[in-house]
Amino acid sequence: MHVDVGELIRKCRKKAKLSQEAFAELMHTTQSTISRIEQNIIACEVNFLARTAAITNSQDTVVAALFSADAAMQFLQTVPMFIGGGIFNWIM
Numbered sequence: 001m002h003v004d005v006g007e008l009i010r011k012c013r014k015k016a017k018l019s020q021e022a023f024a025e026l027m028h029t030t031q032s033t034i035s036r037i038e039q040n041i042i043a044c045e046v047n048f049l050a051r052t053a054a055i056t057n058s059q060d061t062v063v064a065a066l067f068s069a070d071a072a073m074q075f076l077q078t079v080p081m082f083i084g085g086g087i088f089n090w091i092m
Contacts, residue, residue, distance in 0.1 A: 003065050003066060004040065005037075005040070005043070005044065005049065006037055006038045006039055006040040007038070007040075008049070008061070008062065008065050009034075009037055009038055009044070009048075009049065009052050010038040011058070011061055012052050012053060012056040012058035012061055012062065013034075013038075013052070013056060015056060015058050015061060016055070016056035016057060016058065018056065020034045020035055020038075023055075023056075026055050027048070027051060027052070027055065049062065050062075
């Protein structure tokens, strides 16, 4: 699964009805930097994404994107390889 971080940040910003300029000011950066992050020209650190979620009140959007049903299914299919499936048999 691939999360488009630039698109995710753009969605959060738009959900909060912020222009790139206003968002950049809240994030203590430039409008140009926000534009380049949203276009995936430059990468951002995880703390930038966390601050984006907090500032735009979009924690639900970020969590949904990072922990989608596809990601959860992929995780559940992978975990038994590491623990032998025993814990899943115990839970079930």
